[in-house]
Amino acid sequence: MTKTSGDHPHRTDIKVSLIGGHRLKGESLHERTLTASLIGGADIDLTDIDIPDGAELRITKLSLIGGVSLKVRSDVRVEVHGIRLGGVKDEGPTEPGGPTVRIDAWGLIGGVSVRRD
Secondary structure (H helix, E strand, O other): OOOOOOOOOOOEEEEEEEEOOEEEEHHHOOOEEEEEEEEOOEEEEOOOOOOOOOOEEEEEEEEEEOOEEEEEOOOOEEEEEOOOEOOEEOOOOOOOOOOEEEEEEEEEEOOEEEEEO
């Protein structure tokens, strides 16, 4: 996760495609990421970054068809918001505090699956 300076707080990375998903790695992301596609999901691996306690990394996924596959460390809390047909699969921590990843998933079809290492 790339920290932004005080000059440009909360920089947002934007990834757009018509057909096909996005594969995102943590070291290239900023605090906010938007990924949009007509058809295609997002495969996000955040296991290689250190999210500080109390910090929040926010990822917004927009698509008609396509879900989110998220891979995080075992201590990271994941919050999922948005409207989509498809469930949320996550067996991780739910208590407040610690590092947090917020997924805003908006779409017609596609769930959110969280894997932990």
